[in-house]
Amino acid sequence: MPNIAVPKQLTRTVISARGLTKKYGDFAAVNGISFDVPAGESFGLLGPNGAGKSTTMRMIGGVSQRTSGELAIMGLDPEQHGPEVRAHLGVVPQQDNLDEDLRVRDNLIVYGRYFGLPYSYLRPKADELLEFAQLSDKAKAKVDSLSGGMKRRLTIARSLINEPKILLLDEPTTGLDPQARHILWDRLFRLKEQGVTLVLTTHYMDEAEQLCDRLIVVDKGQIMAEGSPAALIREYSTREVLELRFGSERNATVAAQLEGIGERLETLPDRVLIYTHDGETSLEQVSARGLHPVTSLVRRSSLEDVFLRLTGRSLVD
Ligand SMILES: Nc1ncnc2c1ncn2[C@@H]1O[C@H](COP(=O)(O)OP(=O)(O)O)[C@@H](O)[C@H]1O
Numbered sequence: 506m507p508n509i510a511v512p513k514q515l516t517r518t519v520i521s522a523r524g525l526t527k528k529y530g531d532f533a534a535v536n537g538i539s540f541d542v543p544a545g546e547s548f549g550l551l552g553p554n555g556a557g558k559s560t561t562m563r564m565i566g567g568v569s570q571r572t573s574g575e576l577a578i579m580g581l582d583p584e585q586h587g588p589e590v591r592a593h594l595g596v597v598p599q600q601d602n603l604d605e606d607l608r609v610r611d612n613l614i615v616y617g618r619y620f621g622l623p624y625s626y627l628r629p630k631a632d633e634l635l636e637f638a639q640l641s642d643k644a645k646a647k648v649d650s651l652s653g654g655m656k657r658r659l660t661i662a663r664s665l666i667n668e669p670k671i672l673l674l675d676e677p678t679t680g681l682d683p684q685a686r687h688i689l690w691d692r693l694f695r696l697k698e699q700g701v702t703l704v705l706t707t708h709y710m711d712e713a714e715q716l717c718d719r720l721i722v723v724d725k726g727q728i729m730a731e732g733s734p735a736a737l738i739r740e741y742s743t744r745e746v747l748e749l750r751f752g753s754e755r756n757a758t759v760a761a762q763l764e765g766i767g768e769r770l771e772t773l774p775d776r777v778l779i780y781t782h783d784g785e786t787s788l789e790q791v792s793a794r795g796l797h798p799v800t801s802l803v804r805r806s807s808l809e810d811v812f813l814r815l816t817g818r819s820l821v822d
């Protein structure tokens with residue numbers, strides 16, 4: 506068996522996965538993925554629903570047993586050293602699992618007691634975390650009176666009670682409105698500035714672009730690509746994208762007449778995408794062929810384009 510538990514002082518890798526696999530019967534939810542996360546990095550798993558993101562997070566968190574492969578958190582196998590590994594981790598699961606019977610501040614205190622932390626530590630810590638989560642004025646409120654964004658911030662505050670070095674966030678902003686998402690992104694950015702290693706999953710390409718230093722694109726339990734958002738876009742897409750809409754009936758037929766413009770063409774049900782280094786010039790070429798879209802838009806390439814290129818599908822369906 507290869508030993509990947511390298512001593513901490515020799516490496517700054519805090520999470521290491523090799524051939525990590527999780528099967529449910531014959532079905533591989535996670536199918537042999539390998540990655541390393543260095544300390545202080547904000548590392549993402551970007552992929553659509555069912556890609557295996559939550560399953561991977563649960564294996565890292567030590568609450569799901571892997572079928573095969575190697576996994577080390579701070580050099581320790583979470584299946585062999587559960588309590589030690591959990592002491593280093595903060596966990597924000599995909600579904601909030603706050604205690605609805607307890608008031609906001611008490612959720613933090615009671616959770617801290619599970620770690621065996623004393624009240625003398627927990628009381629000031631809870632107040633500090635409520636301040637951080639912008640929930641101080643809700644300290645005595647009932648959990649079920651909180652908005653979705655507030656619940657998410659409380660779950661994050663709770664995950665920080667043991668001052669973890671690594672924070673696992675499974676879809677931190679799914680289901681939240683844009684304003685609530687931005688508040689959350691700001692809080693996560695602060696944690697990153699404080700040196701906390703962030704591992705987050707998302708199917709939102711803008712979230713991945715905002716928060717991740719580096720990410721893996723996952724689909725059907727496998728890694729399709731790995732790199733920084735900018736490097737992935739450079740490698741798998743062009744600088745610009747020209748989006749054309751000819752009306753739902755016509756996109757596919759017109760696409761044939763666009764051949765040769767730009768580097769590459771994608772035909773979606775509602776629009777045609779021309780991948781190009783210069784969107785405006787490509788648009789002039791479209792007009793020169795006597796084609797007149799209902800709408801046209803030139804934009805920069807995004808991780809959505811990377812995903813489309815890699816899988817032939819959209820991230821969000
Ligand atoms: N307990 C389970 N039993 C059987 N299949 C599961 C179980 N949990 C997850 N799966 C399947 O594994 C795949 C990956 O799930 P998941 O890790 O939740 O994906 P993601 O978080 O990327 O949406 C999905 O096809 C899902 O249906």
Ligand SMILES: [Mg+2]
Nearest residue numbers: 558559560599
């Ligand atoms: Mg999930």
